[in-house]
Amino acid sequence: MLIFPLKPQQASTFSVAWDHLFYFLTAITVFFSALIFAAIFIFAIKYRRRSKDEIPRQIEGNLKLELIWTIIPALLCVVMFVWASRLFIENSIPPAASTEVFVVAKQWMWKVQHPEGPREINDLHVPVGVPIKLTMTSEDVIHDFAVPAFRIKRDVVPGMYSTEWFEATSTGRFHLFCDQYCGMGHSHMVGWIDVMPQDEYARWLTSQMQAEPMAAAGQKLFNQLGCDSCHAQTGPKGPSLRGIVGQTIRMQNGQTRLVDDAFLREAIIDPQPIAGYPNVMPTFQGQVSEDQILQLIAYIKSLGGPPERKGTKP
Amino acid sequence: MSTATVEVPALPEVHYLNVNYGWRSWLFTTDHKRIAWLYLVSITFFFVVGGVAATLMRLNLIEPQGSLVEPATYNKLFTVHGLIMIFFFLAPAVPTVLGNFAIPIVIGARDVAFPKLNLLSWYLFIAGGGVFLYAVISGGVDTGWTFYTPLSTTYVNTNVLSAAMGIFISGFSSILTGLNFAVTIHKMRAPGMTWFRLPLFIWSMYAASLIFILAMPVIAITMVLIMLERIFHVGIFDPALGGDPILFQHLFWFFGHPEVYILILPSMGVISELVAAFSRRRVFGYSFVAFSSVAIAVISFLVWGHHMFVSGQSIYAGLVFSALSFAVAIPSAVKVFNWTATMYQGSVSYDAPMLYALGFIGLFTIGGLTGLFLASMAADIHLHDTYFVIAHFHYIMVGGAVMGYLGGLHYWWPKMTGRLYPETWARLSALIIFVGFNLTFGPQFILGYLGMPRRYAVYPPEFQALNVLSSAGASILAVGYVIPLIYMIWSLRYGPIAGPNPWGAKGLEWETSSPPPTHNFHETPIVTEEAYAYGARQEAHVA
Structure with missing residues (x-):
């Protein structure tokens, strides 16, 4: 101890x-701590009050010193x-x-x-x-x-x-x-x-x-939750997710979004309409856990796509 | 202690303390000096409550598995300690006790600008404090003083609502006090008391008042938002309800960082008074020290994001906040250098207030420099939310703000009471506090560097030795705080009569009797010289 x-x-x-x-x-x-401590000790001892009525010489200040201890x-x-x-x-x-x-x-x-x-x-x-x-x-x-x-x-x-x-x-x-x-x-x-x-x-x-690898678990979930009915291949209700990771897609509100982990999570929990598709995707909030969302993302990523961009945006 | 006079000083026949008696004369008083006493008693009570919580925490941390309380209780202890010390002790300490007592006298006024508002502030403070104490007694609150969401709004089952309500109410007390002081300093100065003749305590209090007025509404609003989300499940902060938890941190720290300057700026002002009085010297670089207070107040509103480098804030925002945090360090450094230079070729005495002032300068220097670690984005990664942060801000808040408060209380005590405290005991307790403080919080820097997280009720055994050291230091610190409590109460009756100016200090407050009459001065003083005009003026000395 x-x-x-x-x-x-x-x-x-x-x-x-x-x-x-x-x-x-x-x-x-x-x-700097040593500097200040030393100065305090030296000044306190060297300039200690020697008589009750002592009045020291007054110093107004010093511009040069002020500049030095501001600039350094x-x-x-x-x-x-x-x-x-x-x-x-x-x-x-x-x-x-x-x-x-x-x-x-x-x-x-x-x-x-x-x-x-x-x-x-x-x-x-x-x-x-x-x-x-x-x-x-x-x-x-x-x-x-x-x-x-x-x-x-x-x-x-x-x-x-x-x-x-x-x-x-x-x-x-x-x-x-x-x-x-x-x-x-x-x-x-x-x-x-x-x-x-x-x-x-x-x-x-x-x-x-x-x-079980995350992607395999994700694939099971993907079918279980019925994602495949719209996203197995590109149809009228939604795009195929093959190769979608790393791409930039256009939303109905005109924004463009990079498809990365954060976007996919949001698309499952709080889907926003994508340009060219009807606004029919339901939210899966409360139906999938955070672990399962990560598995779904792992599966979607395993479907291929351009290599993920270097790093993630801050 | 008396200078120049040989005859034994006597108390004035009629002064603000004996002008009338009875509880009504105190609870309905509009005399700023009596209101200062109301606050002194109230915040001393809160300091004891917060101190007991800290003592229990330090006792618990003697053993890694927690020697005293369950984690749930420990979490309540640090929450209550933080909230009480910040909102009900430190924020009001120097402003409402020393500021209330001294500001009007120091600027040569009969009272503050709005005496009734001043009394209302105290009642709001007591109401807020009462509601908060209800929250503590009826089960406590365990969110941490930072109320981070969604923990505080959705997950904890403790008294968040009443605690938030207590802070909401007491916030108005601070706003009104800030407003009162700002107006007083603008409008009530004695003839001839120009801005650049003001003692630096007034500059600091003015800067702190502006922060009170601007920052306290933000915490009040934030507390309301917490209550809205907790009661009505309005999705503001909880992502499960569609809110943004980081938004809370922005709001909280937009208040929170200016708040820490509310705590330290008034004490900085006190230190300027003490160093000048006990070196018998005009504060070196008066205008630089004055403007550094204003600079600190302004920049303090722009540094809040340095609490959020690892929280998910964008890197670009982090860069700006880091740069501004370094910028706010410069005026603080300027103050330290100027205080130290004030002693150069001065006439330095070792009276107890000066010992507190010297302690302040040393400890604030360490606290300030270790703040640079946390302003550095990369260094903050490892140190964030560890004991390093705890040590850093206690060096500022206790080593700085509390030392300044105690120094100022000793300095103005003869004026407040007409009597002197026992000098030897006072010096001894200043020394004990300094040693105890360093033993308590010094080891915590190392604990943080080693990686011990803050707010841990139990911890891995490798951290035990330093925790035991810290707890041992805390017991010394506690002794240092109890001694002044005893001798100051003793001095109320038995202390030697002080006389109007026991320190031989300059300043209008030392020209009236101790204790002063209700209206402070028998004749309105006329100011003809600068602050700290010790001895004949000489030309600026160039070293």
Whole structure:
């Protein structure tokens, strides 16, 4: 109990770059705090009141000093801003070759689906050295997927998909925390990221025999819910979904929309009329869970289409 | 403590405290000085309630599995602690106690511009506080002080409505107080008290008043929207009803970030007074310090999105908010440098208010600099919603705002009561508070860096050592807060008579008797010199 760490584990590519920025900010903080503390101590001792009626010489101010201690901090702020913003932007774009994993948060657990089929709760198995892109949503309140060892964190918001990515650099088990207060069981919404060697991960995937790939589960749902009656092939009521992912389509209100995960989710929950088709699609809100929507999307994506655009829009 | 005078000072025969007696003379008073006392008693009560909640939290966190309460109770504790400390202690502390007491005297006025409105503000505050306490006693509320949706509107079963109503009502108290002060500072200044002769406390209070007027309506409206969604299921924030949960965060922080400057700006003003009085020096770079308050007030309305870098806000919005957050750091830094420079070649005494002021400068510096981590978009990713944030804002809110409040209370106490508190005890408690504070919140910076999330009732065992250290520090801090409570009550009866100007300080408040007469001055003062005119004026010194 007496020994405690002073530094979090460093287990992702981003954590290295993040720590450099953190050390820089810490150095600035220590330097200026030391400067102010030293000045206070020296002035307080050197210029202590020596007699009751002492009146010191009055100094009005000094424009040159004011400019110096405005401009130097301002320049340092510019450096911090540029450094931190660049790092943030770089980190917000997952590499094109990322492996996708889907996360659905609910009070108070993390549900994970791998495209190959395995599902996990409060646990995420990933291979080391491979960029992993998480597509996340929530069934109820706002949660937050945070892995301190990877220095990543992103709110998981109901009604939308948020994404984050990481590439683990060492194997092991790392804490997954919910960082956005989500109600009574918030502090129990804790899980693990299991980073495995790549071959071991491949064995783990195949060992999950009971698992059905997400796309296959999605296809079943697609037929079960009757999606196929309008969308199996292009007909009067709706377009075929073959190859639709990644395309830009025109809505009846004149907007154009990119068909991506977020659009497909919206089209299932809250469909808006598409140009050239009648406004007949019903909403499936309440009939499909967030997990099932992700399976439907996985199936629609498996139907082919232009490769997904690099990254996702911010 | 008295300067220049050798004869033993005596209390004036008639002053605002003994002019009449009985509960009516207090509860129906329109004297700004008596209203200040009404607030002092009320917010001290709320400080104790919020402090008890904090104590229970720190006790619970001694053990990883939670040593005292269930998570559901812990969640209520941090919610109540946050809401009480922000809305019912810190926001009113300096403005309604020190501001109410000192502003009219410092500017040479007989009272505030609207004395009856001033009393109404207190009644609204008590009504809001009462409704909020009802929410606490009848089961509590567990949304966190931030009321994030859809948790607060759809999912929790606690007293969200009455808590929101309490905040809604007390918001009007703040709006009216801000309005009253702004008008008072505009219209009630004594002859010759020009804007640039105003003590910097007044500049800070003016800036804070503007924020009160502009930001408090936003939280009131937001609370109404929460109630609408909770009662009538109007889809505003809950996506299941067609609302947008991020919209709530925009509304909340559009109020919330200016709010934190409401908490700190008045204390900054107090520090300017203290550093000048106990260095016997005009505040270095007076106009820079004055305008930095205004700059902070203006920019504070444009930084709210830095609470939302990882919440799903667009990157472009994030960039703008990050840049503006760095911009608001500059005027704060300017203040710190100027306060420090004021001591240079001054005549520095170590009276208790000055110890609080020095503590403020040091702790606010650390709090401000660690704020830069959170204004940096990338650094915020890992630190957001961890104990690093908790430590950062407690350095500002407790290390800054509370130290400023206590410093100002000690500074004006002889004026408010006519009596001195025991100086040795006061210095000792200032020191205990400084040490206890750093032991409590210093370890939390490391906890946050290690990744411990905030608002966790239970936590992984690797975080225990630092949590124990923090809880130990909190017990020292608590002792530091109890001592002044005791000796200040003691001093009301037994304190030595202070005399009109125990500090040898400049300023109109030190030219009238202690305690002052009901109308503050027997003759309207005429101001002929700048603020802090210690000694003969000399030409601006160029180093």
